[in-house]
Amino acid sequence: MILILFMVTIFSSSGTTDGRQKFVPFTDHSARTTLQIFSLAAAYRSRVYPTREGGRILEFIYSSKQFKTKGGLTAGTATTHYYASEEFKIKQEKTKCFTCSPQEVISGGDYKQSTYCHLLLGLFFCDQVEFITSTFAYSIVQAFTAFEDVWRDICNDIKHGTLSERINLAKMRKAVLSIISPNPSLASKIEENCKELETQNWLGLITKLWPNSKYVYSIMTGSMQPYLQKLRHYAGGLALVSADYGSTESWIGVNVDPYLPPEDVTFAVIPTFSYYEFMPLYRENHDCGSAIDDFIEDEPVPLSKVKVGQEYEIVLTTFTGLYRCRLGDVVEVAGFHKGTPKLNFICRRKLILTINIDKNTEKDLQLVVEKGSQLLMSKARAELVDFTSHAELETQPGHYIIYWEIKGDVEEEVLGECCKKMDASFVDHGYVVSRRTKSIGPLELCIVKTGTFKKILEYFIGNGAALSQFKTPRCTSNHGLLKILNGSTIKRLYSTAYS
Numbered sequence: 001m002i003l004i005l006f007m008v009t010i011f012s013s014s015g016t017t018d019g020r021q022k023f024v025p026f027t028d029h030s031a032r033t034t035l036q037i038f039s040l041a042a043a044y045r046s047r048v049y050p051t052r053e054g055g056r057i058l059e060f061i062y063s064s065k066q067f068k069t070k071g072g073l074t075a076g077t078a079t080t081h082y083y084a085s086e087e088f089k090i091k092q093e094k095t096k097c098f099t100c101s102p103q104e105v106i107s108g109g110d111y112k113q114s115t116y117c118h119l120l121l122g123l124f125f126c127d128q129v130e131f132i133t134s135t136f137a138y139s140i141v142q143a144f145t146a147f148e149d150v151w152r153d154i155c156n157d158i159k160h161g162t163l164s165e166r167i168n169l170a171k172m173r174k175a176v177l178s179i180i181s182p183n184p185s186l187a188s189k190i191e192e193n194c195k196e197l198e199t200q201n202w203l204g205l206i207t208k209l210w211p212n213s214k215y216v217y218s219i220m221t222g223s224m225q226p227y228l229q230k231l232r233h234y235a236g237g238l239a240l241v242s243a244d245y246g247s248t249e250s251w252i253g254v255n256v257d258p259y260l261p262p263e264d265v266t267f268a269v270i271p272t273f274s275y276y277e278f279m280p281l282y283r284e285n286h287d288c289g290s291a292i293d294d295f296i297e298d299e300p301v302p303l304s305k306v307k308v309g310q311e312y313e314i315v316l317t318t319f320t321g322l323y324r325c326r327l328g329d330v331v332e333v334a335g336f337h338k339g340t341p342k343l344n345f346i347c348r349r350k351l352i353l354t355i356n357i358d359k360n361t362e363k364d365l366q367l368v369v370e371k372g373s374q375l376l377m378s379k380a381r382a383e384l385v386d387f388t389s390h391a392e393l394e395t396q397p398g399h400y401i402i403y404w405e406i407k408g409d410v411e412e413e414v415l416g417e418c419c420k421k422m423d424a425s426f427v428d429h430g431y432v433v434s435r436r437t438k439s440i441g442p443l444e445l446c447i448v449k450t451g452t453f454k455k456i457l458e459y460f461i462g463n464g465a466a467l468s469q470f471k472t473p474r475c476t477s478n479h480g481l482l483k484i485l486n487g488s489t490i491k492r493l494y495s496t497a498y499s
């Protein structure tokens with residue numbers, strides 16, 4: 001088999017938390033398995049949420065540019081390749097649901113312009129839209145947040161059959177203008193709905209504007225969990241279906257219980273996609289001291305030997321030539337579906353925050369930030385937009401920094417309380433001991449300017465990433481990113497916990 005090399009974006013399967021680039025092979029087999037898992041998942045979904053044949057999908061999907069390596073191989077992100085492939089068209093025909101946007105919008109290369117056109121076309125076909133989707137939930141939240149600012153222009157375009165000046169890519173303009181035509185009655189209906197929605201902080205935007213949509217479908221587990229609350233707000237009671245589990249290296253499992261809320265979703269492994277091994281992981285005795293990693297590993301076992309309740313790291317041997325490749329994800333076996341294990345996604349394996357003997361994972365950080373943001377919402381009319389963190393080792397003693405972008409005005413006193421709450425919420429024994437003994441300094445909460453995380457997204461996209469695979473790095477020591485974060489910090493607060 002000829003290997004075509006496709007570059008994994010800077011949000012690659014192993015670099016999710018800090019944006020490192022990696023190349024992995026991508027072949028016809030990869031594209032075929034993508035089609036298989038999408039068709040399989042669509043079949044399970046249709047049992048619970050039947051959709052009308054010939055309906056449409058509002059898909060917030062984006063592809064970036066492909067390029068040739070020095071050796072002449074084509075490189076690009078996995079999603080870029082998929083959206084340009086025959087399989088993408090076959091999937092639409094097989095599932096009898098067609099995306100609203102033409103290829104010129106998906107592959108336009110400017111995510112802001114693509115988002116505007118996805119929204120415009122999604123609204124132009126609003127009565128036909130059966131469901132709303134993106135690869136990762138972040139993209140849907142990002143698109144609707146943008147909609148809050150551009151809806152008037154979109155209504156104007158629908159009214160007159162025109163396209164806003166902000167779209168300056170010739171091919172995209174031509175493609176969109178060939179689809180839309182003036183529809184003043186639809187425009188005024190949307191305008192009325194938007195005026196009402198604006199007064200309700202856009203609660204239930206999806207059900208209001210896409211009245212025939214049956215569900216929202218996207219990856220909502222793992223690092224996407226922090227966006228669930230906002231997504232639920234926009235969805236206003238519409239079902240949220242958490243999408244399947246895979247990586248650029250290989251697809252892994254399908255959500256066979258689409259009726260479950262994203263928090264309870266598991267993924268049934270498809271045994272034929274790769275050869276899967278599972279490396280048992282045991283949580284380390286917290287008194288063990290200065291271990292660098294937080295798990296003790298055991299010998300990998302095959303798929304047939306996994307045990308319910310045990311945590312594992314997935315090891316893949318793929319049809320594209322990767323041999324015993326460690327994925328870096330921690331999963332737990334939740335049960336079985338016809339003999340194949342159902343996996344619960346726990347977190348990325350890599351420790352993200354560590355100064356000395358403390359060990360905090362992406363999941364630990366998420367829980368802590370959740371506590372802080374709950375306090376923020378209860379004490380102020382404000383919400384957390386996005387967050388990231390950094391283990392600051394340059395000053396002594398080292399300490400954690402959490403960066404928050406928030407929407408709404410918050411008094412400094414409340415922010416101070418949030419900071420203290422988060423510091424006190426890290427339950428890792430190493431952290432608690434180090435804080436008590438002052439070998440780790442007080443947690444620092446940096447409030448960044450509105451739009452900072454958009455800037456971060458643009459920074460990654462400028463470095464060749466695709467929005468479809470974007471995951472905000474939850475911890476970073478990337479200099480470019482820290483420069484943006486520190487340059488945008490408008491308030492710094494220090495925890496008074498442990499004092």
Ligand code: AMP
Binds near residue numbers: 009014222246248249
């Ligand atoms: P990428 O190689 O950019 O496609 O990213 C793959 C990584 O995304 C996986 O190793 C997981 O960490 C994460 N991921 C993919 N699918 C899911 C899912 N359904 N739930 C949680 N995390 C996921």
